[in-house]
Amino acid sequence: MKFTKVFFVLCAALIALGASGCSKKRPADASDLDIIKDSGVLKVGVKSDVPGFGFFNTSTSEYEGLEIELAKLFAEEIFGSPDAVRFEVVTAKTRGPLLDNGELDMVIATFTVTEERKLTYNFSTPYYTDAVGMLVKKASGLTSLADLDGLTIGVAQSATSKDSIAAAASDLGINVKFAEFSTYPEIKAALDSGRVDAFAVDKSILRGYLDADTIILPDEFSPQPYGVATKLSNKELASYVDERIKKWLDDGVIDALITQFNL
Ligand code: GLU
Numbered sequence: 001m002k003f004t005k006v007f008f009v010l011c012a013a014l015i016a017l018g019a020s021g022c023s024k025k026r027p028a029d030a031s032d033l034d035i036i037k038d039s040g041v042l043k044v045g046v047k048s049d050v051p052g053f054g055f056f057n058t059s060t061s062e063y064e065g066l067e068i069e070l071a072k073l074f075a076e077e078i079f080g081s082p083d084a085v086r087f088e089v090v091t092a093k094t095r096g097p098l099l100d101n102g103e104l105d106m107v108i109a110t111f112t113v114t115e116e117r118k119l120t121y122n123f124s125t126p127y128y129t130d131a132v133g134m135l136v137k138k139a140s141g142l143t144s145l146a147d148l149d150g151l152t153i154g155v156a157q158s159a160t161s162k163d164s165i166a167a168a169a170s171d172l173g174i175n176v177k178f179a180e181f182s183t184y185p186e187i188k189a190a191l192d193s194g195r196v197d198a199f200a201v202d203k204s205i206l207r208g209y210l211d212a213d214t215i216i217l218p219d220e221f222s223p224q225p226y227g228v229a230t231k232l233s234n235k236e237l238a239s240y241v242d243e244r245i246k247k248w249l250d251d252g253v254i255d256a257l258i259t260q261f262n263l
Helices: 002-022 032-039 066-079 095-100 161-172 184-192 203-207 235-250 253-260
Strands: 042-046 054-057 062-064 085-089 121-123 128-137 152-156 177-181 198-202 214-216 221-226 229-231
Touching: 032 066, 032 235, 042 066, 042 095, 054 066, 066 085, 066 235, 066 253, 095 229, 121 235, 128 161, 128 184, 128 203, 152 161, 152 184, 161 177, 161 198, 161 221, 177 184, 184 198, 198 203, 203 214, 229 235, 235 253
Parallel strands: 042 085, 152 177, 152 198
Antiparallel strands: 054 062, 121 229, 128 198, 128 214, 128 221
16 A cells, blocks of 8 residues: 555656656647747658759768758748758658658648648648659650550559549540559559559659650640648648748749759
8 A cells, every 4th residue: 555655656756757857848829830949950851762852862962952942941041050950751652641740840842732632731832833744664665645545554652643644544535554652663663574554753753763764755744733731730830831932932042943953
């Protein structure tokens, strides 16, 4: 009986110490930006395989591209330093859940703004618009979507590519099959081994997988406006982000980056 009492007193003391002594408690009404400022670093989800947008350069061990520069501009605005940013590599499949669980403050990763996605995430005004395209083997002789009647197209899960190509195929009155993968390297491997006949996604992303044996077809489908995404409940952060993107569109900062990265 005595032991149990001592045990409970000790537990209560430890809990009290942990709550008040170790962590700085934020007020329940702390703003989104204050929470980020308290954390000391801006956590941004980026791509590592999209040249000119979000690309990890293995020879310099640095991330580079338009989206990397936008992340650094946000860090500069929030912390006064472009280096106060931590990049986390995301895919089409992981970027949403990482925002939802709070691991990321924002995603700047070729994230296409769609009406459906706006129900789940906040998106800024688009900073760039791409289009869906297709990568095929040169040796296949394929020249356009019309040639893919009855063939299989590799697409990524949680990407806009499947719906975009399906709509274009139905307009052409052809039938295509889809094989879905969770990452782009898997789709490229499937193309190389002949398991799929084409790899469809935004042209900017395809450029990262282009090699001597493949070509990007001239066809372009569905405009893909890219926006900065934040968690749906972070409304204050979303309007802050949108204001900055609009400002950088107006004052030529984004245009200069588009030129710098040859986009
Ligand atoms: N931009 C497209 C999308 O948001 C392709 C997927 C991706 O960005 O990886 O669905």
